[in-house]
Amino acid sequence: MxxxxxxxxxxxxxxxxxxxxxxxxxxxxxxxxxxxxxxxxxxxxxxxxxxxxxxxxxxxxxxxxxxxxxxxxxxxxxxxxxxxxxxxxxxxxxxxxxxxxxxxxxxxxxxxxxxxxxxxxxxxxxxxxxxxxxxxxxxxxxxxxxxxxxxxxxxxxxxxxxxxxxxxxxxxxxxxxxxxxxxxxxxxxxxxxxxxxxxxxxxxxxxxxxxxxxxxxxxxxxxxxxxxxxxxxxxxxxxxxxxxxxxxxxxxxxxxxxxxxxxxxxxxxxxTVKPHVMVLPDEAGYVAAAPVATDVAGDFPAATLIRQRRSAVSFDATTRISAGKFFALLDATLPRAAAPPWSAWPWPAEVHPAIFVHRVDGLEPGLYLLVRNPQALAMLQAALRADWLWQKTGPPGLPLYLLVPYDLRDVARGISCDQDIAADSCFALGMLAHYEIAASAPWRYRALHWECGMLGQVLYLEAEAVGLRGTGIGCFLDDEMHALLGLEDSAWQSLYHFTVGGAVEDPRLSTLPAYPSGSIKSG
The missing domain is CATH 3.40.109.10 (NADH Oxidase)
Structure with a gap:
């Protein structure tokens, strides 16, 4: 080619x-x-x-x-x-x-x-x-x-x-x-x-x-x-x-x-082959404010929670999450220099979740945007629909904005290839990435997807910590999401979708240990 x-x-x-x-x-x-x-x-x-x-x-x-x-x-x-x-x-x-x-x-x-x-x-x-x-x-x-x-x-x-x-x-x-x-x-x-x-x-x-x-x-x-x-x-x-x-x-x-x-x-x-690059960590991409909440998971051992992470196959369409837990969950996706996994990331945040809120107590259903890098706010406001509200929502340190209050469950389902998991959850989201930065450095296309995957991993664990379950959505109608947001060019693109809710377990499945007892040497 x-x-x-x-x-x-x-x-x-x-x-x-x-x-x-x-x-x-x-x-x-x-x-x-x-x-x-x-x-x-x-x-x-x-x-x-x-x-x-x-x-x-x-x-x-x-x-x-x-x-x-x-x-x-x-x-x-x-x-x-x-x-x-x-x-x-x-x-x-x-x-x-x-x-x-x-x-x-x-x-x-x-x-x-x-x-x-x-x-x-x-x-x-x-x-x-x-x-x-x-x-x-x-x-x-x-x-x-x-x-x-x-x-x-x-x-x-x-x-x-x-x-x-x-x-x-x-x-x-x-x-x-x-x-x-x-x-x-x-x-x-x-x-x-x-x-x-x-x-x-x-x-x-x-x-x-x-x-x-x-x-x-x-x-x-x-x-x-x-x-x-x-x-x-x-x-x-x-x-x-x-x-x-x-x-x-x-x-x-x-x-x-x-x-x-x-x-x-x-x-x-x-x-997208990556050449040698001279890139230093840009502290301007980090959020300096203290976390919104510190007691979401209590003293739950990290090792236990990491190993219990699962991908939900379906949701019950009734489970709700409190606004406080929802805000704390989103807060964990903000890049802070001392907190993993973002402490490993050498670049400013370039991915921002556009969130379909369905069942969050104390929060109107609607479309919201979490701006993970304050330097991106003006660019996003200029790129998206001119009539969005951009109403600041939630705790002072959380850069969450209400774009439009509306029940968008059917829209979320349709954009996610008609998958019910996008509508039956507490919320679903699309990860809006600054695709324009890959125009002059195509290897950044890979890094944008890496950042999306990191967000997904945090969402998985945060969901488990509050008794819910998450799952990534790879099948979505790209340009239908862009049209909903009002994007008129390719400077911003939705690269990965995700959803969190009350999982419905399949009773037909049996769970077996990761490694049979005695099969691994104790060292």
């Missing part, structure tokens, strides 16, 4: 009334991708399962009150993965079983893979490791010729687009990036529960990340992984990126015997 642009992909991957984005049309079950990547011929290190002993409360975590840092050793690395990328439970029905994880995924397909690069630590030799969630195991892939004193660890996140494209076709690239954002937030929150700060590295190009993780090598017939991002977890100043290991071991498993090519995904991957 000559002169393929980001706009080509974004427009072609939109859902429209009566014409969804190109997809497979049917599910080829014989080629359903293996959800677990493994590298045969590698040295494997079983990680201990110790998160039950972690006392950090979720309420402390959400307010940035971190415990003293844990020692950097095999136990703590095991807990980091246990609370971010590990399996949280297995579900069973009619003889079929499937895994749920701490980091959610579109269609539970999990395109995101996790890697660890570490220096020597107790119980773990220096090297680059791949994490296998089904076994809670590290596979040693890369070995350095000389010792590396990293004074911390790097966590790498990658995507295998085929896992999503198998079901969702062209739109899969978007879902991969959103899932990366969920995982990014999950790692940041897990690190914080251990008293550590995680920081997304803004500068390294994709080529250096790929080299460090061993993704630039011949994969044979195995599906390619694309480098997404690299996080640093450690004290003090960010270190220089270590060189790629001289030696790599292991051969990747092939996830499917057959594949369908999606040329648009191949092209947008090329278009």
């Amino acid at each position: 000559a002169d393929y642009t980001l706009s080509d992909y974004h427009e072609r991957s939109k859902h429209r009334p009566g014409r969804y984005a190109p997809g497979p049309g049917w599910l080829d079950w014989a080629n359903q991708p293996d959800p677990f990547r493994r590298y045969e011929g590698t040295r494997r290190i079983d990680l201990p399962l110790r998160a039950d002993g972690l006392k950090t409360s979720y309420n402390a975590l959400r307010n940035g009150n971190l415990p003293p840092p844990h020692a950097l050793d095999l136990d703590s690395v095991g807990m980091l993965f246990e609370l971010s990328l590990a399996i949280s439970a297995w579900k069973s029905h009619a003889g079929a079983t499937w895994a749920l994880r701490c980091n959610p995924s579109s269609g539970n397909l999990h395109p995101t893979e996790g890697y660890l690069a570490s220096g020597n630590m107790p119980g773990l030799a220096a090297g680059v490791y791949h994490y296998v969630s089904c076994d809670h195991t590290l596979e040693q892939r890369g070995v350095w010729d000389a010792p590396q004193d990293l004074n911390g660890i790097f966590i790498g996140l990658t995507s295998i687009a085929w896992r999503e494209a198998w079901k969702y076709g062209m739109r899969a690239f978007r879902y991969c990036q959103e899932d990366c954002g969920h995982a990014l937030a999950a790692v940041s929150l897990a690190a914080a529960a251990l008293g550590w700060r995680a920081r997304l590295l803004a500068a390294p190009p994709d080529t250096e990340i790929a080299a460090l993780l061993g993704l630039d090598r011949d994969m044979g017939l195995a599906e390619r992984e694309q480098p997404d991002c690299l996080l640093w977890i450690g004290p003090g100043e960010l270190p220089a990126l270590p060189p790629a290991p001289a030696q790599f071991h292991g051969r990747s498993n092939r996830l499917s015997p057959g594949h369908v090519d999606w040329p648009d995904i191949e092209q947008v991957v090329k278009v």
Whole structure:
């Protein structure tokens, strides 16, 4: 495709009334991708399962009150993965079983893979490791010729687009990036529960990340992984990126015997490759005010709440949330320098939820906008409909604005591909992203989706903390949402939708432990 642009992909991957984005049309079950990547011929290190002993409360975590840092050793690395990328439970029905994880995924397909690069630590030799969630195991892939004193660890996140494209076709690239954002937030929150700060590295190009993780090598017939991002977890100043290991071991498993090519995904991957960038954290993007509420989750252990997170399949259409809890939930999505996961994010907030309020006690049903970066307010007011009210609502420190009071349940349902979950909940929302910034830097398209995924992860946990449940909505009519808001160009685009309410549980499903007792070594 000559002169393929980001706009080509974004427009072609939109859902429209009566014409969804190109997809497979049917599910080829014989080629359903293996959800677990493994590298045969590698040295494997079983990680201990110790998160039950972690006392950090979720309420402390959400307010940035971190415990003293844990020692950097095999136990703590095991807990980091246990609370971010590990399996949280297995579900069973009619003889079929499937895994749920701490980091959610579109269609539970999990395109995101996790890697660890570490220096020597107790119980773990220096090297680059791949994490296998089904076994809670590290596979040693890369070995350095000389010792590396990293004074911390790097966590790498990658995507295998085929896992999503198998079901969702062209739109899969978007879902991969959103899932990366969920995982990014999950790692940041897990690190914080251990008293550590995680920081997304803004500068390294994709080529250096790929080299460090061993993704630039011949994969044979195995599906390619694309480098997404690299996080640093450690004290003090960010270190220089270590060189790629001289030696790599292991051969990747092939996830499917057959594949369908999606040329648009191949092209947008090329278009959005991230170069080396000189970007410093912009404190102007943070909200300085104290949190609206500090007692939403009480002393509920963070580890328990993280592992109980689930995606709702349907809602009861009756459950309500109080205004106080609703305001506190939204407040947790505001970027504060000390509070995870936003403490990991190096850029100003560029995503702002447009919220359909359905069942919030003390709040009129209607359309609201949460402006997560005060510098964006004037731009949003100029871009949206001229007759919106822009009536400040809620506590003084919460930048929430009522646009129009009206029962919009049917509208929310229609925009969300006629899915009842968008109307039967307490509220639903679309994440309005500053798409214009990707015009001159297409890699920012990926970062916008990461930010959306991070918002989704916070909403999932905040919903659990108040006894509700959330779920991401990937199927929505893009331009119908834009028309509702009054957008006349593409400077702002809704990239991800979400909804929160009282979940209806399916009694046919059985829940099994994440890891059978005794199957994981205690270290």
